[in-house]
Amino acid sequence: MKLQDNIIEYINENQALLNDSFPDFIKDIRTKAQQDFIKKGFPSQKNEKWRRTKLKNIADQYYHPGINMIFDKELKWESCVVPEYDRAVALVNGHYVAEKILEVLPNGIVIGSLQAATEKYPDLVKRYFNKLVAQQNKAFDDLNAAMFADGLFLYVPKNVQGFRLQITHRLDAKIDALINVRNLIILEENAQIDMVQCDDSNQHRSHFVTFNAEVFLADKAKLNWYKYQNINNLSAIFSNHYYEVGSQANLYTNFIELNGKTLRNEQFAQIIGVAAKVDLYGLYLADKLQQVDNVIFVSHDKEGSYSNQKFKGILDDSARGFFNGQILVKKDAQQTNAFQKNDNILLTDKARISSQPFLEIYADDVSCSHGSTTGQIDEDALFYIRQRGISKRDAQLLQLYAFTGEIIDAIKIPELIEPTKDLVKKRLNGKLDVCEDCILQCQTRT
């Protein structure tokens, strides 16, 4: 694949540029990742988790491999302000962009560029960085570690609660480019934050993005993470999320996947404490030749935890969807309650869905279930609505919109519910374009 060859060539030729701006402990990880990537390359079609994804189509074109290694000082980003947010920051082409590159807020929260944090807080970063990635080492982890320049660093101290952060993750390269973003998020005991992330792009450039996030939730910590992905139909984002969940901690994510050539979200949650709660929600709406993948893995290591995965999708035109969800209940994880549900609607005969809800259970006192359905709009209900004088198209849209309700209703921030509903309605209507600005502002603008 063209991109793979370009990256390997770039790694071999730009060792100094790639590695010199980082302290030794990161340099070590990077050089190893570079070697591993050169050895292993992109995931092959033989890999069960990649069989349904047309990676070759995307990776066979030219992307500039080194664009995010060159920091463009002109990069500026004015984030739109959604009410009730304490801080809005941006990641532009893999770089953290804000007034201050790294700051400590009055409540003790440290927020800023990961690259800057490795210099200022090397001990803290060292304790966490790459810990979860090294355990799993999924596809694109090597590439990400080998090539990233920057990303978000967030540290929330003990007992700090009620902080809301808005992140605009913006793809705005002037030429087609590979972009790698690396994030590290640490929540100390009993800390709590909300994060709202929007993945946006410009209209006309292809971006090949790897987005890696390692998230540490200490005991009783709570994270709510909302993500809206709406990028142009030339770009692809491969996101790997790793969560370490402590005792009585609470992880909640809700990812709304709206547009993009390929959107892949892998989430790996490892519950290492007792009585933790993990809720993962996802909604994917794809049409044309789009591909949406959700790969979920929840590992219950200790007893008494609860996890729930709920993913719903609507696939139109020639879109392809892939869902692979796995619950692992280890031997010591007695009294686990774990659930998983994947529902899909196919609107055409060219759309495809592949759903793989897996359970792997080694403890006996558990209650686990999963379900998967694939179907279409209920003809009877359609008829009923049309009888009331509503056009076929509107009746269909009503039904599809109702189908998405389960995910939207799970949103816990009241200010987000209306914009999300609006986005989904527009998307179902085919009227949602790539946002030049933060998509959550769309409502106020139109």
Added chain:
Amino acid sequence: MQSKEAHQDKVLKEVTEQEYKYGFSSDIEMEQFPKGLNEDIIRKISAARNEPDWVLEFRLKSYRAWVKMEMPEWAHLQIPEIDFNDLIYYSKPKPKKKLESLDEVDPEILEVYNKLGIPLDEQKALANVAVDAVLDSVSVKTTFQKELKERGIIFCPISDAVRDYPELVKEYLGSVVPYSDNYYAALNSAVFTDGSFVYIPKGVKSPMELSSYFRINSAGTGQFERTLVIVEEGGYVSYLEGCTAPQRDENQLHAAVVELIAKKDAEIKYSTVQNWYPGNKDGKGGIFNFVTKRGICKGNHSKISWTQVETGSAITWKYPSTILKGDHSIAEFYSVAVTNNHQQADTGTKMIHIGKNTKSTIISKGISAGKSQNSYRGLVDVKRSAINSRNYSVCDSLLMGDQCGAHTFPYIDVENKSSVVEHEATTSKISENQLFYLQQRGLDEESAINMIVNGYAKEVLNQLPMEFAVEAQKLLEISLEGSVG
């Protein structure tokens, strides 16, 4: 509470430590080939069986494909290394003389069957079952040939079929499971020695259930049966396959291939009770069961139904599948898989929907106890052409004890908008409320658990023919009653 737990432990121990009841071996003279697998051995097997050239060609072609293949590793199984050159690929009881009646059957062989409780005599006749008994590799005795013959039904060892009906065998052998399908299917295609051949002519409904008991007898012998069932337009057959094997310390390999072909309006019901030696309670010995079973609903409105009760074998790797090619065809898969001690099972089904308005149902019940690992792995693949198709799958797992594992790996691919596919699965242990309720009514714990497990598996057991249902229920009781941790 403490004493209850102690009691449960005791019951669990008693039941799970129960030795394999059917463990014995009989000393019947065996004619054997040297160990190992190569083209010479294959030529020898073929020559010993007086096979026509095209069968030898098929075997050699398969062998050459097999040599290039690798053992599949995707299953959730820990398979010890198998030295395929350390196995004997052909053995048969030495022919004494042609048998006229049951009295002339080797009394030792009869004794084996009697110990297993398989009536190969008048009882079976009364039960209206024709038996094709396979002891190791060659059929010993076939009954009811005559009555079946009158209706034009062919039911014979596949070796006879190769000789007597070469056109039929040539047309269908390898048509559903190609020789290059997978590692074990290729191995089987190279060295298969026996198995059954069933042919039901147009419009004929088999008057009795056809049954074949497979036995693995000689130590170190792999058994590679090949079963071919062809049902012509409008025909019907119910085929029973049941197995028990004597206790051996050495792992034995079993790699069978079963092919079913259902033409227009035809129906095949294929039932299996598998109770081979699962190894002792320390996980020593036991049979490796790597089977490829596949049927094709070739014609419109045809139906294939698989029912299996899997309690034996140290390792089971088995996915009875159906290709729904004809429009309006129907496929069913009912399975109870029980694992105990160190047994491992990775079993399930594949439903490939190609024709329009096709329907499939999957009901899988897994029960794991001891230190066993029990996985369901199933594929539902609805192709673009399979408009208005329907699949419904339920996979439930029951865990007994905290040392075992129960896993579910469904794969669902849908490529059109008019089909509906539903899958649901649950995993839990025996409900303490149910147990408490039954014990309140005066049942002791063992009977209570027995009752719950039987109820749990009922949906599948109900699909079995009468004779099998009784046997299967007995097997479940032996394997499971009281196994709560």
